[in-house]
Amino acid sequence: MLSFAGAIDQLRQFLDSTRTLKADFTQIVVGKGGKKPQQSSGALAIARPGKLRWEIQKPYPQLMIGDGEKFWIYDPELKQVTVRKAGQAIGGSPAALLAGNNELDRNFTLKEAGEAEGMAWVEALPRQADSGFEKVRLGFVGTELKGMELLDNFGQTTHIRFSRSERNPALPPALFKFTPPAGADVVGE
Numbered sequence: 593m594l595s596f597a598g599a600i601d602q603l604r605q606f607l608d609s610t611r612t613l614k615a616d617f618t619q620i621v622v623g624k625g626g627k628k629p630q631q632s633s634g635a636l637a638i639a640r641p642g643k644l645r646w647e648i649q650k651p652y653p654q655l656m657i658g659d660g661e662k663f664w665i666y667d668p669e670l671k672q673v674t675v676r677k678a679g680q681a682i683g684g685s686p687a688a689l690l691a692g693n694n695e696l697d698r699n700f701t702l703k704e705a706g707e708a709e710g711m712a713w714v715e716a717l718p719r720q721a722d723s724g725f726e727k728v729r730l731g732f733v734g735t736e737l738k739g740m741e742l743l744d745n746f747g748q749t750t751h752i753r754f755s756r757s758e759r760n761p762a763l764p765p766a767l768f769k770f771t772p773p774a775g776a777d778v779v780g781e
Contacts, residue, residue, distance in 0.1 A: 698719070712733075
C-alpha cells in the first residue's frame with residue numbers, strides 16, 4: 593500500500609508555505625436529502641492573514657471580500673451589501689481555514705478523513721457552536737489544495753473544487769478593498 597503524508601500535515605504545510613493564493617473554483621450546493629443541487633463557479637484570492645476575495649461569477653454574481661477589518665458580501669442583483677466585523681465573520685468559518693492566521697487548533701479540531709477522489713482529506717470541526725457549520729473537509733494532492741466540502745447547520749453540503757491554483761502570486765491590494773456601489777442597501781454595522 594502506498595504511504596501518504598497525513599492530510600493534517602499536508603494542510604499545515606500548505607498553510608505554512610502559502611502567503612497568497614489565487615484559484616478558480618466550481619461549487620455545488622446540495623440541499624438536505626439531496627434536494628436540487630445548485631452549481632456556481634468563480635475565482636478566489638487570499639492574502640494571509642485575513643484578506644479574502646471570493647467571487648461567484650456564474651450563474652448569479654456575488655462578491656465576498658474580507659479586508660482584514662470588515663467582511664463584505666455584495667449581491668449585485670439585489671443591490672445589497674452585508675457587512676460584518678471580520679473577526680465575527682471569519683473566526684471559526686471555513687474562510688478562516690484558508691485566510692486565517694494559522695490558529696487552526698484554537699478554532700478547529702482536526703482529524704484525518706481518509707482518501708477519496710484521488711485526494712487525502714482532513715476534517716475540521718469548529719470549536720465554536722455558532723460558526724454556522726458542522727464540519728469542513730479539505731482535500732489535498734501533495735501540498736496542493738484541490739477540494740473543500742462544507743456541511744452547514746441546515747444539512748446543506750457545499751462541494752468546492754479548485755483549479756488553476758497559483759500559490760504566492762503578487763496580488764494587488766485593490767483586490768481586497770470594497771466600496772459599496774452608489775444606491776446599494778448596506779445592511780449590518
